[in-house]
Amino acid sequence: MRKTTVGATAVAATLIASLALASGGTATATTASGQGLRQTSLPVAVDPAADLTANPDRLNESWYVTAHVTAGGHHYGFLAHYLSAGDAKQGQASSAVSITDEDTGWYTKSEIVRPPRTGLSDKQGVDIHTDNITWTGDTKEQKLHAKVPEGTIDVTFRPQGNVLYNMGTGYIPMFGEAKYPNYEYAFPTMDTSGTLTLNGRTEKVRGESWLDRQWGPLPNIAAGEASWSWMNLNLSNGDKVSLWTTKESKKNTWATVLKPDGTQTVAEATITPDSSTLWTSPHTGKKYPTRWKVTIPGEHAKLNVKLYAKDQELVTPGPRYEGSAAVNGTYDHRPVTGATYVELTAGQ
Structure with missing residues (x-):
């Protein structure tokens, strides 16, 4: 069991439903109205190792x-994502790598599509x-070698x-529906070191990653x-926030906040895109916002999110958007900064 808090009633209702499914029985949670938070104990539905x-x-497995790292005097964001979706007849696996220079806006990527589960094994970890x-690797240490057209990322992760x-x-329950039972957890603080090689030049890498x-x-x-x-908000006060908005028959938005002391908070939130900042992709014609306002009332959080590159x-x-972005604003009535990746499906 783990110390967890839950926010307003709408979030708690979804949480209670999730607990009943996760534990195979009835679950209860203590809730507070408005912005208040109260402590409760919740069962864990996953085994991280x-x-x-x-x-x-x-x-579907993802x-x-x-990562947000420094190398050769520059700040970089990078992503590696493997997704196997669907069955052998209709599914496929995608393997994507991207790098963003957060100082200049330079960007590169590599995308591969193969039959489902290509490249996976039953080896532990x-x-x-x-x-x-x-x-x-495993929960103690992992190795990543990732390729883009201009070079490679070779790093070690230590959660x-x-x-x-x-x-x-x-x-x-994705989209607030029990028919979409999803499981998700993260190692939001992974010490990251190694090298980044671009156009024949290799630089040492130091920073932090989120798995x-x-x-x-x-x-x-x-x-x-x-x-x-x-x-996935990485904030200067040490809080780590997994922030979701899902939309199918209805819209649901919530935040899972991990405090430095291990306390976890589930709270109501809002993600408001700035429609005046839409960027039109020259590759697909899809439109994506490039700035957002984020609020988490229970944490007294008012945050601004801005992409490093369009x-x-x-x-x-x-089509989907996976973009490195900067965060600033106030949190618990104090100034805060940070970094995040923003994931948007094409249905936005």
């Missing part, structure tokens, strides 16, 4: 790491081998601190049946 391993019984990603369990348990692990059934996102926005779209297997 065992669930790193690929499971062929899952139709291993997703983002992360064990992914594709043409652009080799990623192996530190506490695991973040989305929705407080690691179980999420997100998720699996579970989903509607047809590519067909526009549903959509989501997601951010052109950070991935196009295979379907």
